[in-house]
Amino acid sequence: MSHQLALNIRLREGATFNAYHADINQDAVHAISALAEAHYPPRQAYVWGGPATGKSHLLQAVCHRASLQRRSSVYLPLAQFDAAHADVLDDLFDIEAVCIDDIDVTVGHAAWERALFNAINTARDAGHCLVLASRDNPAHLTPDLPDLRSRLLWGPVFHLKPLDDAAKLDALKARARECGLELKDDAGRYLLNNCRRDLPSLLAALARLDRASLAAQRRVTIPFIKSVLDL
Numbered sequence: 001m002s003h004q005l006a007l008n009i010r011l012r013e014g015a016t017f018n019a020y021h022a023d024i025n026q027d028a029v030h031a032i033s034a035l036a037e038a039h040y041p042p043r044q045a046y047v048w049g050g051p052a053t054g055k056s057h058l059l060q061a062v063c064h065r066a067s068l069q070r071r072s073s074v075y076l077p078l079a080q081f082d083a084a085h086a087d088v089l090d091d092l093f094d095i096e097a098v099c100i101d102d103i104d105v106t107v108g109h110a111a112w113e114r115a116l117f118n119a120i121n122t123a124r125d126a127g128h129c130l131v132l133a134s135r136d137n138p139a140h141l142t143p144d145l146p147d148l149r150s151r152l153l154w155g156p157v158f159h160l161k162p163l164d165d166a167a168k169l170d171a172l173k174a175r176a177r178e179c180g181l182e183l184k185d186d187a188g189r190y191l192l193n194n195c196r197r198d199l200p201s202l203l204a205a206l207a208r209l210d211r212a213s214l215a216a217q218r219r220v221t222i223p224f225i226k227s228v229l230d231l
Contacts, residue, residue, distance in 0.1 A: 011075060015060035021163065021171035021199065028158035032058050035129055036065040036097065044123070044130040044155030046138050052198035053160035055133040059099035062131050066097040073097035078105050089115040093122050096129060103134035113145040120151040165192055168199055172206055179210045183220055190222045195229070205229060
């Protein structure tokens with residue numbers, strides 16, 4: 001079951017391992033998936049990377065996997081809280097899969113750092129799954145609390161890299177096939193060249209096209225893309 005601590009934080013339905021387009025990040029996805037299945041010897045891992053590289057997606061995928069296995073889980077995006085609510089990291093001792101996003105925001109804030117330090121120790125002592133994420137390499141973070149940095153590095157660290165255009169086009173075509181939609185290369189490249197280039201935005205544009213195509217009973221051509229997305 002998902003234990004969201006009455007925080008009104010909801011997992012995105014599509015944030016699963018199967019829906020993550022790994023490409024050059026395959027090793028990271030394989031390791032995090034194995035950890036979520038309790039098949040990976042370390043019980044802690046850290047993923048970091050720039051915007052739209054899928055950090056939050058992977059953390060939520062761990063929670064979805066735990067839910068399928070009827071294990072308790074929680075996803076905590078710390079950027080949605082301020083330091084006055086650092087106690088959101090308390091009382092995690094009975095949760096089997098803990099996923100903490102936005103680790104960056106804790107650095108330099110005593111309450112956050114202490115709460116994070118305790119949460120990591122709690123998960124390790126219990127042998128539970130702990131996955132952390134931030135935009136920055138944890139080896140380069142400089143928390144004030146002694147020993148917090150070493151705790152962040154207790155497990156393997158994975159750098160999520162952005163997909164290149166060829167991989168994004170493959171991801172768009174794969175999603176289109178899942179929807180029963182034909183997306184030819186020229187139409188896919190048009191989307192890449194004329195929409196926001198991060199994969200979540202491209203997939204959102206494709207979802208709009210899928211709905212419009214179904215309603216109008218039209219193929220997804222470049223003129224149709226222009227008319228639907230006002231490009």
